[in-house]
Amino acid sequence: MPLVPSTHLCRISDWPALATICRSTLSEVSNGMMSYALRNYLEDTIVLESGGEVVGYWMANRHHGEGVAWLEQIAVDPRAQGKGYGRFLLRDFERRMADAGFRELQLSAHEYSSAAIALYEREGWIRLAHPGEKRGYAKALPGTNRPLPPPLKHSLPRKLWRHLAYRWLVR
Ligand SMILES: CC(C)(COP(=O)(O)OP(=O)(O)OC[C@H]1O[C@@H](n2cnc3c(N)ncnc32)[C@H](O)[C@@H]1OP(=O)(O)O)[C@@H](O)C(=O)NCCC(=O)NCCS
DSSP states (O other), X not given: OOOOOEEEEOOGGGHHHHHHHHHHHOTTSOHHHHHHHHHHHGGGEEEEEETTEEEEEEEEEEEEETTEEEEEEEEEOGGGTTSSHHHHHHHHHHHHXXXXXXXXXXXXXXXXXXXXXXXXXXXXXXEOOOOSSEEEEEEXXXXXXXXXXXXXXXXXXXXXXXXXXXXXXXX
C-alpha cells in the first residue's frame, strides 16, 4: 500500500530532522540562519511526514508585506525527492495561506535551484521581472475577506529559550 504523507505544525522535537534536511538541500542557509528561522517562523513551519519519517518541510514569513506571505524555505530530504512530496508541500503552503486570508504569495529562488524553479513554474507561479542572481516568483490567491492574522510577537525570553534549545538539539 502506498504511504500517505501527513503534515503537522513543527514541534521543537522536529528541529534536528529539519536541520539535517536543510543542511543537505539548502547550501545557502547556514546553521545560524536556520536557528534564526526556526526561532522566528516556528508557528509557520509545517513538517511533512511519511512512514513515520520527516521527509520535508516548508516555512513561511507572513510579514513580508500587507497581504503577502513569503515562502522562506521548502525542502525535501534528498532520499525522498522525486516522489511528489515537493508538490504536496507547495500546495499545502498555498492552501494554508489562502485559508488564512493572504492575497499573494512570493518567494525568491537561486538560478541554480532548477528542480525548485521547475516546480514553481509547473504550479503556476509567475516570474517577477527583477534582475539579480535570485529569481523572484509570485502567485495570486483567490481573495477572501477574512482579516489577516495579527503579527506574531516573540518576547526576548522566548527567543532566547529557542536559541538555546536549537543549540542543544542541533549539533
Ligand atoms: C524543489 C524540491 C522541494 C522538489 O521536491 P520533490 O519532492 O523532489 O518534487 P516532486 O517529486 O513533488 O516534483 C514536483 C515537480 O518538481 C519538478 N522537479 C522535481 N525534481 C526535479 C528535477 N530533479 N529536475 C527538474 N525538475 C524537477 C518537476 O516539475 C516535478 O513535476 P513533474 O514530475 O510533474 O514534472 C526538492 O528538489 C528540494 O528539496 N530541493 C532542494 C531545496 C530547494 O531548492 N528548495 C527551494 C529553494 S528556492
